[in-house]
Amino acid sequence: MTRDAKLVNPNDTIQDAAKLMKECDCGVLPVRDGDRLVGMITDRDIAVRCIADGKGPNSKVRDAMSQEVKYCFEDEDISQVCTNMSEIQVRRLPVMDRNKRLVGIVSLSDLVRQSAGTAKALHGIARPSQQHNQSSPAA
Known part of the structure; x- marks a missing residue:
């Protein structure tokens, strides 16, 4: 397993998440709110739930993440x-x-x-x- 998983917040932007995915060369990020894991966001989520629907880079992670973890x-x-x-x-x-x-x-x-x-x-x-x-x- 990868131990040093990077995390994003539901209020972070899609662009922030995409930049972090690029930096860590990964296609998935756990989403945390405080100390709770509240979702997951993938590069596919960004493409299908945001870009394909015309949402821009300032959309929030919460708009694209999967809430069921x-x-x-x-x-x-x-x-x-x-x-x-x-x-x-x-x-x-x-x-x-x-x-x-x-x-x-x-x-x-x-x-x-x-x-x-x-x-x-x-x-x-x-x-x-x-x-x-x-x-x-x-x-």
Whole structure:
């Protein structure tokens, strides 16, 4: 997992988020409000929920982020994390400690390096789904 995850605030601008993604060479940022994880924003969220709808760089992160945050715990078994990612069809998950504090982000590429369960996760993640709708932020 990546331990030094950069975070944004719901009131930050889309441009701020995009600049941070560029700086850290990542496509996803956790969104925090105080010490709470309140969402996730991806480069795809910015493209589909903002740019495609004509929203400019001064739009707020809250206008594009996904509010429903799926996560795993740092002490979970890798095979369970793979199964979870497969079932919910995500390529990245925030990693929390048992006090629900963010400690990092695990990605599909992190799992590939571990190899155990990766094929199962990839198969589940890559299957077509109606579960994720990019046209509006999750409620």
